[in-house]
Amino acid sequence: MKKKSTQFPSSTLISVNGIELEVFEAGKQNKGKPIVLCHGFPETAYSWRFQIPELVKAGYHILAPNQRGYGNSSCPTEITQYDIEHLTGDLIALLDYYGYKAATFIGHDWGANIVWSLALLHPKRVKRIINLALPYQVRGEKPWIEWMEEIFGEENYFVHFNRQQGVADAILNDNTSNFLDNIFRKNVPITPPEPGMLMINLARKEKPLGEPLMSEKELAVYISAFETSGFTGSINWYRNLDRNWHLMADIKPNIPHPTLMIYGEQDMIPKSENLTDFVPNAEVVSIDCGHCIQQEKPEETTQAILAWLSQKQS
Numbered sequence: 001m002k003k004k005s006t007q008f009p010s011s012t013l014i015s016v017n018g019i020e021l022e023v024f025e026a027g028k029q030n031k032g033k034p035i036v037l038c039h040g041f042p043e044t045a046y047s048w049r050f051q052i053p054e055l056v057k058a059g060y061h062i063l064a065p066n067q068r069g070y071g072n073s074s075c076p077t078e079i080t081q082y083d084i085e086h087l088t089g090d091l092i093a094l095l096d097y098y099g100y101k102a103a104t105f106i107g108h109d110w111g112a113n114i115v116w117s118l119a120l121l122h123p124k125r126v127k128r129i130i131n132l133a134l135p136y137q138v139r140g141e142k143p144w145i146e147w148m149e150e151i152f153g154e155e156n157y158f159v160h161f162n163r164q165q166g167v168a169d170a171i172l173n174d175n176t177s178n179f180l181d182n183i184f185r186k187n188v189p190i191t192p193p194e195p196g197m198l199m200i201n202l203a204r205k206e207k208p209l210g211e212p213l214m215s216e217k218e219l220a221v222y223i224s225a226f227e228t229s230g231f232t233g234s235i236n237w238y239r240n241l242d243r244n245w246h247l248m249a250d251i252k253p254n255i256p257h258p259t260l261m262i263y264g265e266q267d268m269i270p271k272s273e274n275l276t277d278f279v280p281n282a283e284v285v286s287i288d289c290g291h292c293i294q295q296e297k298p299e300e301t302t303q304a305i306l307a308w309l310s311q312k313q314s
Contacts, residue, residue, distance in 0.1 A: 040109020069233025
């Protein structure tokens with residue numbers, strides 16, 4: 001299906017939770033039916049450009065923030081300012097700013113992780129959940145990075161971000177355009193992983209694999225955003241995984257909210273085999289695409305979202 005061109009809303013800087021958050025708002029006329037869109041890494045709110053106009057047409061008030069560390073939103077220097085309490089706190093403060101007690105939250109990748117955590121930490125503020133790519137991740141017996149280092153080794157990018165702080169940030173900052181061009185691809189052939197750290201390899205890779213996921217004009221929006229923010233803020237989300245593991249220690253892993261989980265069939269992130277053990281009201285949709293689901297297959301993604309929302313009206 002052909003992707004429709006979209007007019008992306010302009011942004012507003014709002015002061016919430018001790019920072020400034022850049023928010024792209026659409027559908028003010030639909031006040032009372034809020035949907036908050038939460039992007040992943042290395043994305044921005046622009047990743048929802050195809051869904052926003054259709055959600056507005058369907059009667060929803062859309063709030064799509066560039067979360068802390070991204071775009072023109074604040075990029076605090078302290079790593080702990082990016083822990084799960086701060087990231088979910090930003091979304092709660094966003095609801096308060098716009099006068100909402102609760103909203104439907106849609107998350108992709110890291111954004112999905114924040115939405116899962118939001119439902120656990122602030123269950124009454126979440127009405128419905130739609131998450132893309134990342135299913136609920138069960139908290140294990142060991143802190144995340146310690147576990148990943150044992151399983152995947154020190155060159156795993158989650159581990160590398162934590163153990164060699166500042167190294168990847170500098171390389172991605174010096175190769176912003178190349179990195180984003182190489183990571184936003186589709187129909188990438190399956191090849192054995194190269195030695196070294198994945199994100200650094202992508203930043204330095206001279207010839208990208210597969211096909212471009214987006215036009216040069218669209219890619220330029222991301223390049224401009226990360227040239228503004230740099231990558232340290234967004235990478236600091238990864239540097240709080242073990243801190244988050246400790247912060248969530250006493251939280252019962254039960255998310256009863258109506259939930260739609262959307263997978264990309266070609267995504268490297270595996271599907272959950274026991275999602276409904278923790279998210280009992282989850283329904284699942286799979287789309288034939290890679291990781292960047294809502295950008296690679298925008299119409300199919302939007303249709304799945306709207307169809308599910310229409311069934312969950314209350």
